[in-house]
Amino acid sequence: MRTREIIDVAMKAGEILILSGAEVYRVEDTLARIFRSYDVEAECFVLLSGIFITAKGEDDEVISVVKRIKGHINDLQKIEKVNSFSRSLMVKAVSYEEAMEILNAIESTPRYRFSTRLAASGVAAFVYSLLFKSSVKEAVAALFISLMVFTVKENISRVGFFQFFEYFVSGMISGAMSIFAVKLFPEMNLYKIIIGSIMILVPGVAMTNGIKDALYGDTVSSIYRLAEAVFIAVAVASGVGIMLSIGIRWV
Structure with missing residues (x-):
C-alpha cells in the first residue's frame, strides 16, 4: 500500500472518531497504531476541529495532509468499532480497498432508533x-x-x-x-x-x-x-x- 493511501485510511479513521466524540489522545493513538501497522514513519497532531498528518513516503518524500472537521455527536459504538479495526491491523494489515470498505461501513452504521x-x-x-x-x-x-x-x-x-x-x-x-x-x-x-x-x-x-x-x-x-x-x-x-x-x- 502506498503512503498516500495509508494516510487516507488513517485520516478516515480519525475523522470518524472525532465526529463520534472520541478524546484527542484516543484519536492520536489510533492513527499512530495504523501507521505502525504499515511500517510508515508519521507524525499526527489532532484537534477537535481538524487533523494534521505528516508522513515520510516513497523515496523519502514528505507528505502533509490537513483535514478540517466540523461538528460531533456522541456515538460510542463507532468509536469502539474503529478502535477494534486499528487493533486488528496490528495483527494483519489489509489492503487499501478493504480498509476503506470497513471504515465506510463503520461510518454508515446507523445510530440507535x-x-x-x-x-x-x-x-x-x-x-x-x-x-x-x-x-x-x-x-x-x-x-x-x-x-x-x-x-x-x-x-x-x-x-x-x-x-x-x-x-x-x-x-x-x-x-x-x-x-x-x-x-x-x-x-x-x-x-x-x-x-x-x-x-x-x-x-x-x-x-x-x-x-x-x-x-x-x-x-x-x-x-x-x-x-x-x-x-x-x-x-x-x-x-x-x-x-x-x-x-x-x-x-
Missing part, C-alpha cells in the same frame, strides 16, 4: 428524579417532560440550528412544562421535576472528555471541551431561568 433513544431519555429522567429524592409522581412528571424535551431537541438538531439555541429551547420547554405540571398538581415540587427533566441535557461526556484530555496533556482540546460544557450548561440554565422568572408567579 429514535424510539430507543427516546425511551432511554425518559428512563434516565425518571431514575435521576428518584435519585434526588423525588416522589414517584414527580418522577413520572419528569419522565414525560423529558420525552417532550428530547423530541424537540432532536427536531431542532435536524434542522441545523446552532447548539446554544438547541439547548436554550430545551431548557425553556423543561421549565415551562414543569411549571404547568405543578399548576395541575400543587403538591409536587417544581425544582425536583426540573432537575429530573434536564438530566438528559447535562454535558457529562464533554466534561469527562475535557478532563481526560487535560490529564493527557492536550490542553487546547481540553479547554475546548470544557468551554463547550459550560456553554451548554449556560444555555440550559438560561432557558429554565427565563421560564421560571415568567411563570413562577402562577405556581
